Amino acid sequence: MALVILSIVSLFIGVIDTDLGALLTGNPETVKLFLISRVPRLLAILCTGIGLSTAGLIMQQLCMNRFVSPSTGATISSAQLGILLALVFLPNSSLWGRAAFAFVAAILGTWIFVWFIQHIQFKDVVLVPLVGIMFGNVIGGITNFIAYKYEMTQALSTWLVGHFSMVLRGRYEIVYMAVPLVILAFVFANHFNIVGMGKDFSKNLGVPYNFILFMGITIAAMITASVIVVVGSVSYIGLIVPNIVAMFKGDKIRGTLIDTALFGALFVLVCDMIGRVVIMPYELPIELIIGTVGSVLFVILLLYRLKNGRKAVRFGKGGIGNGQCGA
Template identity: 50%
Template sequence: MNFKLRKILHNKLFWLIFLILSSIYSLTIGVKDFNLLGLFTQNSTDINLALISRLPRLISILVTGASLSISGLIMQTITDNKFVSPSTAGTMEWSRFGVMIAILFFGGEATIYKMIVAFICSLLGTLVFMQLLQTMKFKNAMIVPLVGMMLGNVISSITSFFAYRLDMIQNMSSWLQGNFSLVIKGRYELLYLGIPFLIIAYIYANKLTIAGMGESFSKSLGINYKAVVLLGMVIVAVITSTVVVTVGSISFIGIIIPNIVSIFVGDNLRNALPITALFGALFLLICDMIGRVIIFPYEISISLIVSVVGSIMFLILLFRRKKNWSTS
C-alpha cells in the first residue's frame, strides 16, 4: 500500500490533471450565476465575471498556495528542521508589523509601500530568528519552532497594541487573516512579484540543500554558506510579504505540505520543489472550495478552513515523527 501511495504521489501528471479539474470547478462556485460555456459563446456577462473576479481569485489561490509551500520548504531546508515555516519562525508576524508601519506613515492605499516595508521587516525578523538559532546550544526539533513562535507572538502583540492605540484595529483585521473574497482584477497582481524568486529558488536549489547540511560542510564544498542562507531568507521574505499584503496571513501550509512531500519524495530541494508547489496550490484550492460551499451562499474565511484542516494534519505528522524518533 505504501508503494502504491508513493507511486501516486510521484505521478505529477495525475496531480496536475486533478488541479486543472479542481480549478475549473472552482470557477463555477459563487453567488452570481456563471456558465463556463459562456466563455466560448462570448457571453459578455460570463466573460466579465471571469476576468474581473473568478480568474483573479483562482490565480491568487494557486500562486499563494505554491508560494507559501515553497517558502516553508526553503526554511526547513536551511534550518534543517521540519517544523520551521514562515508561520512558526515569526516571518508572517513581522510582515504584519511592517504593514502596520506602512499604513501608519504612508496610508492604507499605498500598496507598494506596504510591500517594501513588510519585506524589510520580515527579512529583519527572519534574520533575528536565524541569529537566535546560532546562539542556541540545544537545538531540539521542537524547541526551534517554539522559539520562533514565541518571537512571533511578541511581535504580534506589539502590532496589536499599536493598532489599537492608533485606532487602526479595523484596518488590522483586514490583513490579519487570509481572505480571497476581496480579490478582484487590479488587487492581486502583486503576487506575481514572488514568481521570479520561486525560479531563483529552483536554480539555487542544490546550493540551498547543501547549506542545510551545515556551515562547515558547505565550506568544504566551496559554497558561500552565509550568502546562500541570506538568499533563501530573501526569497522567503519577498514571498511572505507579498502574500500578507495581498491576501493576509495563512498558516500551516508552509509546514504540512513540505513534510508530506518529503516523506515520499525525499529532502532534495530540486526534486521536491515542483511537487511541493503543486500540492500547496491544490491544498489551498480545496480548502477555499470547502469554505465557499459548506454554508453557501455565505463564505467561511480561508484561514479558518486551513487552520482546522492544517492542525489535524500537523498533529498526524507530529505523532508520526514522534513514533519514528522513538523507534530509531
Template identity: 40%
Template sequence: MTTTTHAPPKGKLFEPKLLIGVAVVGVLLLFSLFTGVYDIFGAQDGGEMFAITRIPRTIALVLAGAAMAMSGLVMQLLTQNRFVEPTTTGTTEWAGLGLLAVMIANPGASILVKMCGAVVAAFIGTFIFFLFLRSVSLKASLTVPIVGIMLGAVVGAISTFVALQTDMLQSLGIWFAGSFTSVLRGQYEVLWIVALVGVAVFLVADRFTVAGLGEEVATNVGLNYNQVMLLGTGLIAIATGIVTVVVGNLPFLGLIVPNIVSMFRGDDLRGNLPWVCLLGIAIVTVCDLVGRTIIMPFEVPVSLILGVVGAVVFIGLLLKQRRRA
C-alpha cells in the first residue's frame, strides 16, 4: 500500500470560508426544494406534496451525501490509500447482498430490518477487505482498489445469480440504481442514523488520523490500533448499509470528495470533516438537480451522473499519480 507518513497539518475547524460554503450549499438545497414537475404552488395539494416529497428528498440528499463522503474519507485514512471508498472495496455490494438476503427470507420486512441486514453484510465485507490488506503487502496504490473492485464484482455476481433464481432481479436493479425518486415521508427517516455516525466520526477523528499513519506509529503512541480499525469498519458499514437501503448506490462519491478536500487542506480528519460533508452534499445535490432537469419530466438516476463525474476524477487522479511517479 502507498502510505502517507508525514504528520497531517492542523487546519482550523471553523473559518469564514466555511460559512461561504454553507451558504452555497444552502442555495443548492433551496433549488432542490423547488425543482420538480409537480406544481407545488398552483396545485390544490401543493403544500402537502411539498412536505411529503420535496422536503424528505432534500434531507436525504444532505444525509446521504455527507455520509458517503465521510465514509470515503475514513476508509482512505485507515487503508492509507486515496483510491478506496465503499464502492471500490465491495462494501456497497455486500450491503446489497445483505438486503437481498433479508428480502428473500422475509419479503414483508420493515425498512429497519432491511437496514440491519445491509449493515451486517457491509460490516462483514469491509472487515474481510481490511483483513486481506493486512495479510497481503500491496505496494502499488492502484492495486488496492482493483482488489476491492474484484471482490465487489464477485459479491455482485452472487447477488445477481441469487436474484435471478428467486425472481428478484428487477428489485436488485432498482436498489442499485442510486436514485432519490422514491424518497418519501415515512420511508427515509432511518437516514438520520448516519447523522449520529457523523458525530461519532468527529469525536474519534484524532484516533483515526493517528491510525492513518500506520500500525507501528499508532501503537508506539499508545493507540489500540485494532480497536480503532474495528470502530472505523463499523461506522463505515452503518453509513453504507443505511444509504444503500434508502437511496441505493452512490458511486465514487467517497473517492471524489476527500481527494478534492485534501488537495487544499491536507490530511487532518477533524479539520476536513465539515468540508468533506459540505462538498459531498453539494456534489450529490448538483447531480440530482441535473438528473431531474436534463430530460424533464423524466429523471436520470443520480448514480449515472455520479458515475460519469467519478470516472473522470478517478482517471485524473491516476494520471496525476503517474506524473509524480
C-alpha cells in the first residue's frame, strides 16, 4: 500500500507543477508530460528497485554470503566497461547495441569473480566481497584508462553516476527486461536454494549444479546491466535490501523474493523523491542519495552481523555455506 501511495505522489513531484484535476480533465500539456516523462520515470524507478534487489538476493544465495552483491561482485564495473567498449568501437550503436555489450561484459565479469572465489584456498565471510571490490576496481581502472585514451571520459560519465533525470519515453524500455528475469528467478528459486548448499548436495538431489549456477549468475548480471544502460551506476540496493528483508523473513529465497523486490522498489522510490525535493528545482542524482543512506545502513548491518556472530552472515557450515561461492 505504501508503495502504491508513494508512486502516485511521485508522479506530481517535479519542476513543472501539475495537479490531479488537470490530469483528470485531460489537459493536453499535463497528459503529454505524464506520458513522456513522469510515468516512464516511475516505471524505471520501480524496475530498478525490483531488479537490483533481486539480483543481489540471487548472488547472495548462490554465493552464500550476505556481503555479495552486484556492486561487490564486479557486475556493475563490468557492465560499465561493456558500455564503454560499445562507445569506442561502435560509436553510432543504438541503446540496444550498447546493452548487448553491457550484458556480455557483466556476465563475463561476474563469472570471473565467481571463478576467483572458487580458487581461493583461504575463504572468509568478509574476504569474498573484498575480492569482488578489488576486482571491480581493477576493471574500473581499465575502463578509465580506455576512456582517457580515446577521449570518452565525458561520454562515459553518464553511466558512472545513476540518475533518473534523463529517463524519457523511448529511452528506458530496456529496463523492462528486469521483470521477466525476476519472474524467471522466482520460478527457479528452490533450485537456487539447493545449489547454494553445494555441488555434492545438488547432485544428490538431481539438480544440475553448473547449469543452475550459470543461469542464476546470468540472470543477476543481465538485470544489473539493463539498469546500468538506462539509469547508470546505482550501488548498495542489491547489498542492503536483501539483508534488511532477511532479518525479518529469513534466508529462503522463494519466501523472501517478492518482499525483497517490493521493498527494493520502495527504497529506490523514496530515495528518488528525496533527491527531487531537497534542492528543488534542481535534482540530486539517485546514486548520491542511495550512496549516503546505503553507507549508513551498511555500517549498521555490518555491526549487527558482527554483534550476532558469523553465523548471522553465513548460511551454513562447510562447503558453499562457509561464506563463499561453491567450488
